[in-house]
Amino acid sequence: MSSLDPTGPDVPIARLRARPERRLWRSLEELARGTAPAGPEFPPGASAPPEPSRRDFLQLLGASAALAGLAGCVREPPEKILPYTRRPEDVAPGNPLHYATAYALDGIATGLLVTSYEGRPTKIEGNPDHPSSRGAAGVFEQALLLSLYDPARARAIRYRGAGRSWRAFLEYAAEAVDLHRKDGGAGLCFLGEPDASPLMADLHERVLRALPAARFFSYAPLAEDAAYEGARLAFGRPLQTRVDFSRARVVVSLDADFLGGGPDRLRAAREFASRRVPESELSRLYVVESALSLTGAMADHRVRMRSSEVVQFALGLALELSPQLQGGPHTQLTATRPLHVMARDLLANQGRSVVVAGARQPPLVHALAHAINAALGNADRTVAYAAPTLPDMAAGPAALAPLVADMRSGRVETLVITAPNPAYTAPADLDFGSALGKVPHAIYHGLYEDETAAQCAWFVPATHSLESWGDARAWDGTVSIVQPLIAPLFAGVTHAELWAAFVGEGDRGAHALVQDYWRRQPGRPDFDAFWEEALHDGVVRGSATRTESVTPRWADIAAAAAAAAAKPTSGGGIELNFLPDSKVYDGRFANNAWLQELPDPITKITWDNALLLSPTTAGRLGVESADLVEVTLRGRSLAAPVFVLPGHADDVASIALGYGRTGLNEELAQGVGANAYLVRPSDAPWFAPGASVRKIGRRARFAITQDHFTMEGRPLALVATPRELRQHPERIEEQRAALPTLYDPVPYPSYRWAMSIDLSRCIGCSACVVACQAENNIPVVGKERVARGREMHWLRIDRYFSGPSALDPEVVFQPVACQHCENAPCEYVCPVNATAHSDEGLNEMVYNRCVGTRYCSNNCPYKVRRFNFFDYVGQRTQPERMLQNPEVSIRSRGVMEKCTYCVQRIERARIDARVAGRTIREGEIQTACQQTCPTRAIVFGSLHDERAEVARLHADERRYDLLHELGTRPRTAYLVRLRNPNPELS
Amino acid sequence: MSALFPPWTNTVSRFSLVCLALGGVVGAVLLVLWVESPYFTGQHGPIEQPVQFDHRHHVADDGIDCRYCHSTVETAASAGFPALSVCMNCHGQIWNKSPMLEQVRAAYFSDRAIPWNRVHRLPDFVYFNHSIHVAKGVGCVSCHGRVDQMAQVTQVAPLTMGWCLGCHRAPEPNLRPREEITHLGWRPPTDSGALGHALVAQYDVHTRVSCSTCHR
Amino acid sequence: MATAPAPHDPLEPLPLVVGAPDDHTINESLFQYVWKPTGRGWWTVFLISVAGVCWFLTAVVVTISKGIGTWGNNIPVAWAYGIINLVWWIGIGHAGTLISAILLLFQQKWRTSINRFAEAMTLFAVLCAAMYPALHLGRPWFAFWLFPYPSPTRMWPQFKSPLTWDVFAISTYFTVSLLFWYLGLIPDLAALRDASKKKLQRVAYGVMALGWRGSGRHWHDYRLAYLLLAGLSTPLVLSVHSIISWDFATSILPGWHTTIFPPYFVAGAVFSGFAMVLSLIIPARKFMKFEHVVTQKHIDNMCKVMLATGLVVAYGYLMEHFMAWYGGNQYEAFVFRNRRGGPYAPVFWTMIFCNVVVPQIFWTRRARYNLVIVWIASVLINLGMWTERFVIIVTSLHRDFMPSKWEMYYPTWVDWSLYGGTISFFLMCFLLFLRFLPAVAASEIKELRAEMVHDQGAH
Numbered sequence A: 001m002s003s004l005d006p007t008g009p010d011v012p013i014a015r016l017r018a019r020p021e022r023r024l025w026r027s028l029e030e031l032a033r034g035t036a037p038a039g040p041e042f043p044p045g046a047s048a049p050p051e052p053s054r055r056d057f058l059q060l061l062g063a064s065a066a067l068a069g070l071a072g073c074v075r076e077p078p079e080k081i082l083p084y085t086r087r088p089e090d091v092a093p094g095n096p097l098h099y100a101t102a103y104a105l106d107g108i109a110t111g112l113l114v115t116s117y118e119g120r121p122t123k124i125e126g127n128p129d130h131p132s133s134r135g136a137a138g139v140f141e142q143a144l145l146l147s148l149y150d151p152a153r154a155r156a157i158r159y160r161g162a163g164r165s166w167r168a169f170l171e172y173a174a175e176a177v178d179l180h181r182k183d184g185g186a187g188l189c190f191l192g193e194p195d196a197s198p199l200m201a202d203l204h205e206r207v208l209r210a211l212p213a214a215r216f217f218s219y220a221p222l223a224e225d226a227a228y229e230g231a232r233l234a235f236g237r238p239l240q241t242r243v244d245f246s247r248a249r250v251v252v253s254l255d256a257d258f259l260g261g262g263p264d265r266l267r268a269a270r271e272f273a274s275r276r277v278p279e280s281e282l283s284r285l286y287v288v289e290s291a292l293s294l295t296g297a298m299a300d301h302r303v304r305m306r307s308s309e310v311v312q313f314a315l316g317l318a319l320e321l322s323p324q325l326q327g328g329p330h331t332q333l334t335a336t337r338p339l340h341v342m343a344r345d346l347l348a349n350q351g352r353s354v355v356v357a358g359a360r361q362p363p364l365v366h367a368l369a370h371a372i373n374a375a376l377g378n379a380d381r382t383v384a385y386a387a388p389t390l391p392d393m394a395a396g397p398a399a400l401a402p403l404v405a406d407m408r409s410g411r412v413e414t415l416v417i418t419a420p421n422p423a424y425t426a427p428a429d430l431d432f433g434s435a436l437g438k439v440p441h442a443i444y445h446g447l448y449e450d451e452t453a454a455q456c457a458w459f460v461p462a463t464h465s466l467e468s469w470g471d472a473r474a475w476d477g478t479v480s481i482v483q484p485l486i487a488p489l490f491a492g493v494t495h496a497e498l499w500a501a502f503v504g505e506g507d508r509g510a511h512a513l514v515q516d517y518w519r520r521q522p523g524r525p526d527f528d529a530f531w532e533e534a535l536h537d538g539v540v541r542g543s544a545t546r547t548e549s550v551t552p553r554w555a556d557i558a559a560a561a562a563a564a565a566a567k568p569t570s571g572g573g574i575e576l577n578f579l580p581d582s583k584v585y586d587g588r589f590a591n592n593a594w595l596q597e598l599p600d601p602i603t604k605i606t607w608d609n610a611l612l613l614s615p616t617t618a619g620r621l622g623v624e625s626a627d628l629v630e631v632t633l634r635g636r637s638l639a640a641p642v643f644v645l646p647g648h649a650d651d652v653a654s655i656a657l658g659y660g661r662t663g664l665n666e667e668l669a670q671g672v673g674a675n676a677y678l679v680r681p682s683d684a685p686w687f688a689p690g691a692s693v694r695k696i697g698r699r700a701r702f703a704i705t706q707d708h709f710t711m712e713g714r715p716l717a718l719v720a721t722p723r724e725l726r727q728h729p730e731r732i733e734e735q736r737a738a739l740p741t742l743y744d745p746v747p748y749p750s751y752r753w754a755m756s757i758d759l760s761r762c763i764g765c766s767a768c769v770v771a772c773q774a775e776n777n778i779p780v781v782g783k784e785r786v787a788r789g790r791e792m793h794w795l796r797i798d799r800y801f802s803g804p805s806a807l808d809p810e811v812v813f814q815p816v817a818c819q820h821c822e823n824a825p826c827e828y829v830c831p832v833n834a835t836a837h838s839d840e841g842l843n844e845m846v847y848n849r850c851v852g853t854r855y856c857s858n859n860c861p862y863k864v865r866r867f868n869f870f871d872y873v874g875q876r877t878q879p880e881r882m883l884q885n886p887e888v889s890i891r892s893r894g895v896m897e898k899c900t901y902c903v904q905r906i907e908r909a910r911i912d913a914r915v916a917g918r919t920i921r922e923g924e925i926q927t928a929c930q931q932t933c934p935t936r937a938i939v940f941g942s943l944h945d946e947r948a949e950v951a952r953l954h955a956d957e958r959r960y961d962l963l964h965e966l967g968t969r970p971r972t973a974y975l976v977r978l979r980n981p982n983p984e985l986s
Numbered sequence B: 001m002s003a004l005f006p007p008w009t010n011t012v013s014r015f016s017l018v019c020l021a022l023g024g025v026v027g028a029v030l031l032v033l034w035v036e037s038p039y040f041t042g043q044h045g046p047i048e049q050p051v052q053f054d055h056r057h058h059v060a061d062d063g064i065d066c067r068y069c070h071s072t073v074e075t076a077a078s079a080g081f082p083a084l085s086v087c088m089n090c091h092g093q094i095w096n097k098s099p100m101l102e103q104v105r106a107a108y109f110s111d112r113a114i115p116w117n118r119v120h121r122l123p124d125f126v127y128f129n130h131s132i133h134v135a136k137g138v139g140c141v142s143c144h145g146r147v148d149q150m151a152q153v154t155q156v157a158p159l160t161m162g163w164c165l166g167c168h169r170a171p172e173p174n175l176r177p178r179e180e181i182t183h184l185g186w187r188p189p190t191d192s193g194a195l196g197h198a199l200v201a202q203y204d205v206h207t208r209v210s211c212s213t214c215h216r
Numbered sequence C: 001m002a003t004a005p006a007p008h009d010p011l012e013p014l015p016l017v018v019g020a021p022d023d024h025t026i027n028e029s030l031f032q033y034v035w036k037p038t039g040r041g042w043w044t045v046f047l048i049s050v051a052g053v054c055w056f057l058t059a060v061v062v063t064i065s066k067g068i069g070t071w072g073n074n075i076p077v078a079w080a081y082g083i084i085n086l087v088w089w090i091g092i093g094h095a096g097t098l099i100s101a102i103l104l105l106f107q108q109k110w111r112t113s114i115n116r117f118a119e120a121m122t123l124f125a126v127l128c129a130a131m132y133p134a135l136h137l138g139r140p141w142f143a144f145w146l147f148p149y150p151s152p153t154r155m156w157p158q159f160k161s162p163l164t165w166d167v168f169a170i171s172t173y174f175t176v177s178l179l180f181w182y183l184g185l186i187p188d189l190a191a192l193r194d195a196s197k198k199k200l201q202r203v204a205y206g207v208m209a210l211g212w213r214g215s216g217r218h219w220h221d222y223r224l225a226y227l228l229l230a231g232l233s234t235p236l237v238l239s240v241h242s243i244i245s246w247d248f249a250t251s252i253l254p255g256w257h258t259t260i261f262p263p264y265f266v267a268g269a270v271f272s273g274f275a276m277v278l279s280l281i282i283p284a285r286k287f288m289k290f291e292h293v294v295t296q297k298h299i300d301n302m303c304k305v306m307l308a309t310g311l312v313v314a315y316g317y318l319m320e321h322f323m324a325w326y327g328g329n330q331y332e333a334f335v336f337r338n339r340r341g342g343p344y345a346p347v348f349w350t351m352i353f354c355n356v357v358v359p360q361i362f363w364t365r366r367a368r369y370n371l372v373i374v375w376i377a378s379v380l381i382n383l384g385m386w387t388e389r390f391v392i393i394v395t396s397l398h399r400d401f402m403p404s405k406w407e408m409y410y411p412t413w414v415d416w417s418l419y420g421g422t423i424s425f426f427l428m429c430f431l432l433f434l435r436f437l438p439a440v441a442a443s444e445i446k447e448l449r450a451e452m453v454h455d456q457g458a459h
Helices: A012-018 A022-033 A050-054 A057-069 A139-148 A166-181 A198-210 A225-235 A265-273 A294-298 A307-321 A337-348 A363-375 A397-408 A432-437 A495-503 A510-520 A527-537 A554-566 A593-597 A615-621 A722-727 A729-733 A767-775 A783-787 A825-829 A903-915 A928-932 A949-954 B008-034 B055-061 B084-091 B099-110 B130-135 B140-144 B161-169 B192-202 C023-035 C040-066 C081-105 C109-135 C140-146 C162-195 C199-209 C216-249 C261-287 C296-327 C330-341 C345-363 C365-369 C371-398 C413-436 C442-458
Strands: A097-105 A108-117 A120-126 A157-159 A162-164 A188-192 A215-218 A240-243 A250-254 A284-289 A301-304 A353-357 A383-386 A414-417 A441-446 A458-461 A470-473 A479-482 A574-579 A611-613 A627-633 A636-644 A652-656 A687-699 A753-758 A796-802 A810-816 A835-837 A843-845 A938-942 A972-975
Touching: A097 A139, A097 A470, A097 A479, A097 A527, A108 A139, A108 A470, A108 A479, A120 A139, A120 A767, A120 A928, A139 A593, A139 A767, A157 A166, A166 A458, A166 A495, A188 A397, A188 A495, A198 A215, A198 A470, A198 A495, A198 A510, A215 A397, A225 A240, A225 A363, A225 A554, A240 A353, A250 A307, A250 A337, A284 A294, A284 A307, A284 A337, A294 A810, A301 A337, A307 A337, A307 A363, A307 A554, A307 A574, A307 A687, A337 A353, A353 A363, A363 A554, A397 A432, A414 A495, A441 A495, A470 A510, A479 A510, A479 A527, A495 A510, A510 A527, A593 A767, A611 A615, A615 A636, A652 A687, A722 A729, A753 A949, A767 A796, A767 A928, A825 A835, A903 B130, A928 A938, A938 A949, A949 A972, B084 B099, C023 C162, C023 C413, C023 C442, C040 C109, C040 C413, C081 C109, C081 C162, C081 C216, C081 C261, C081 C371, C081 C413, C109 C140, C109 C162, C109 C261, C109 C296, C109 C413, C109 C442, C140 C162, C162 C199, C162 C216, C162 C442, C216 C261, C216 C371, C261 C296, C261 C345, C261 C371, C296 C330, C296 C345, C296 C365, C296 C371, C330 C345, C330 C371, C345 C365, C345 C371, C365 C371
Parallel strands: A188 A215, A188 A414, A250 A284, A250 A353, A284 A301, A414 A441, A441 A458, A574 A652, A611 A636, A753 A972
Antiparallel strands: A097 A108, A108 A120, A157 A162, A157 A458, A240 A383, A470 A479, A574 A687, A611 A652, A627 A636, A627 A687, A753 A938, A796 A810, A835 A843
């Protein structure tokens, strides 16, 4: 443990932070003193009271596996109890506390609510009060927890590899500032990621006040420059587009994956899903895209085309819909039938429709989308405009070019890099790495000593978001105060402190910096009350930015359109598409095992990325899935395995960014997948024509969790249109009608726990899978074992392709976890009663009784049981052990495990309720998957109360049972996925 | 030719056959008995503690309520192990020079935890919750015995699953009025059976034996 | 040996004992191997098998120390080689019990010269089988939880589970087989004791003979006990493999959930059992020179038994596939389509060839009389019966109800080592048995011959 400890027995930074904010820091004072027996790294574990420390999994392993086995001959040594010296108030041992904070991805924040046991964050959930979260969290937010405890994180400040103290760095920074004063800081550059934090903006200004010539650059490989440029083109100034999908009856997506990505994806998903159920007027979604995205998977009609053709399609649509543009030049794209139908459908729904353009598309497409929305009168109804939340809109690869040029020419003397790993994420043609070599004083601030750190003189470890004080803003501008859940594990420094070092305030601590900033803000008579409220709620009320109504500049749009129409559609060859990854994003999460092992929602590939091709194109190139190919674009080439994906556009190859990491410390990320940045051009960062694909002849091995894509005509994930539902009620009736039985029904006098999963709402985003993994201490097993079919996820999301053609499949997602059958086939075959039925209808799995015959799994028709083929928890490293949820047993090798309906939450709620002398209230228990679901697809509750939502959904007309004919009587009900195709097209 | 075996070998062989037959059975029975014996369950005697803390003195003589030190027993799963500050509340004033308390003071002022030895240990896969038991009228003494008479705390109950189930199947004998929870010497007035039944109704006691009640 | 014996009147039954040897010559010929110093041949085979056993032990250590993950199993294929081998070995055991029990009750004289042999085989086969249930557990150290005993947790095994029945079925089966085999040995052990020259041998055999003196009372009690045990183990012949088959039949898995399993498993068991007896006894009788007691007649009968049981097994296959089609259940139908044409189809067709096609040659007297053919056929049948268990277990599991959770199964080196290891163990036990104990029940042969002489006298 001491080897993990950079700073010796006492942790100065922790002490630094321990002072100001008593309410939060009490449980960490032990840490600040740093003298707890277990070493400063694990103060919560060490100073924890008996109950949770008993939960430490090492002992459990001992008790449940080895010692219990030898109980006859071995007596366990007496267990130690290490009580607090002073127990913090409101820390009751074993009772969790919840703190509100926020996490900003590419500068846009999502509000979080973090569960903490004795100062140990163990679970992240969305903050219900936060406008974009509303209680939901995505895969990235959920997985944040694991990266907090990532042993690969950087542990020390270094100068040319040698350890340095923060003090030493501050002196260095001071000197640097003095040196740069002479020319006003012309040689001083800051490279950060786009950041909406008011505090950072303030520091930005203060640096400029001291060094007016200093320059600030923003870089994010997935930045949405085009959207702002599009707005500038359409309205004369960059604006932020806010779409309200809950009001849209018809949605047309021009290569916009608003469900899978984008800064406000959680809100978008929730609003969109609210229109996919019969309770509301069913919306219709048209998607025009090249690679099959989550949004495309939800589409009622999906048009495959090369990304470069989307502009022509948009042009065609605009010409049909906005009279202001008509009479202009005609598109070369012979308007297709779907285009006309779409146009008609949009026209029929003026003011109730919306056209959204994807960030991957050029500004013109965005401008045309704005034009169409204006023409249809959607503006201020389904779509609104506001001043951008992000201060610096130009942050894409193009924006990096001037900086790199200056670095080359030696005009940059000091470069402060806070953007995550630009040396890796910068497009290859910029060759950022070599340019960095030309900067005499490069300072890199990051979570890991990664590719960029290797080329910078100074390295300063960054604090994890859960270790940091700061502030952030949501997409709609709402401000959240970012408060830490735990003192920095590895002597990290916040972003704010680093910049403050250049205005001589680096030693004040982030807490002081952020508090000072907000204290300076006008209109806060009682600052302490404001501060308490902001911290408690996780949002600053009324801080959202106003939307404004704007009118398009038709002439400019028309001119740009004419220019584009004149330009021939992109050249021949294969078009190479670059996609944001659904798991590692731009590569920053590459060392997060939860995300690496999460199956990609569409391809179901884990621990890899792949070059996606359509069946036709693959056939033409004579390659099949898992063939290694060499992709060449503009003389740069890359070796990647092929994955043939139905629904992918022809003559297009798509590859996700963020893989093929080479950072030395991030062992997990090393050598996983292929690095698409190596062929990404800075002038065409999203798609470029003229790529060639050559078969190498070797084959790769994918670890895919779902090899078989079709339903074999079995009634598994049911899909229907409202009409079919009305006309053929028998089709669904036979999937739920009570089956005859010889046995008397089992009475369930009290609660009857049950779940319902609405396939119409599920967008397959997989947030629930990660939430389940975090809540239930589910181990990660690695690529080889996933490939062998030994993944451990209790909750899996099946993805089926259906429909007439493999080229244009219909996609349906189906989350499947233990169905908690009332007649459970797994129960009667277990020879030791390790899986039994509870008096409330739960199918219980008793790990400590299981001997591992695996018979239950054989007899489970849903195949939702998971077996510990090896000792997985024993392989966890020291810091990772801190994230265990103490409420859930850790499973030893050789036992079966499965979804428990989060029984630990049920039991906690039951005990709280019964101690208080009441019954459990509706909605008091939320399973982890339900809690995080952005679309509210999962509902949990008790059937004994007819008013409960789950009871209502179990009686819904769309309800059916999975594998109903087996008579297992599952407690999890599914609701038929509704499709709303346009009669003209079907 | 001479007899290979003398007559006594018959007895030997018969005897050994009997042993063979009985041995297995007897061995099994002994094993089953042993694993429930106080020695195996840990009831075999007091466990040494780093500091000589005498419950007799604090509970019986000083009449300090259990909840003064074990303060979270009504609100949390854990009864709560007193922080050193709790000791010092009193011993800051009284006996604040006593050599017996030297270790406590040292630990308190140097902020090092005293490593106590756990007496009542449940396996890590067992989720016992004090608050619910206390709320339903199960007295401390039912599981912990007359701690007020122990110089060093000894485990009096076997703490086996069978023992837990015994009470969960028939809780009445172990119920008492809530105000008597920490009263270790409390005796039911007359007919404990009737009182038990009354309390089951009054406190709405629903003991459960489903696995997930304790195993999660 | 390949040549058919001299033609003789087909109406004349073949002799069960060639010639009319007296007790002494029988002793001489049957016990010779116990006295003779072991030959090089025996040693080579023995050492090979011992090496195999060591390899087996390594695999066991790896399995227990690292976990079931060292096997190829996964979800959905949670059972594979472990259970395949268990069922295979248990099945092989059945021939012994059948011969010693049922044929005895039916007074089949021809059983006498092969019953000892077959019983030994049963014993060792059950030993091999019994290793797997423990080995395939995720936590073998808790295997005792499967036995009913009053534990501090007040938990009992679940008697609804076929695996709990297995525990009783297999342990009973082992005990009875052991007793039966040993009881039969006693008179011969006594004979060995009396015949042995060295003191040590005399004592050793003497102790094992439990003071047998061959008095009338001894013989009377012996017969009675033997008959009782025969009666006891007769139901076992049927029950054991029926219960094993319930592991599958009581589940809801397509391809497992079928009522035909018990008879079809029992028939398969006897089928494979006789195949194993033959593949062992044909070389044994040659090298140990007791063609005169294990005659062509025995081999002929065993071939006929195999033919009969083979036909039952074939009927079982036919019915499974017919019902899958006729029943019209899409899941059931798919499983059998998948067996015939899926990724494991080669295994399926091997099974059909070995278990259905091969035994048909026994219709011809020529094949039954050609020991080479008989031996090859019986080896093939053993292989076939193993593939049958593979087909039943793996192909049913790897593609069941949810296409989303279909996976392939590939065995690892540990799987193979455990399989090969038990075969070596079996071989080792058998060699020891041949070396130190009379492989043929001399006492019964003597009786038999006496009876035959008496019959001829009556002509």
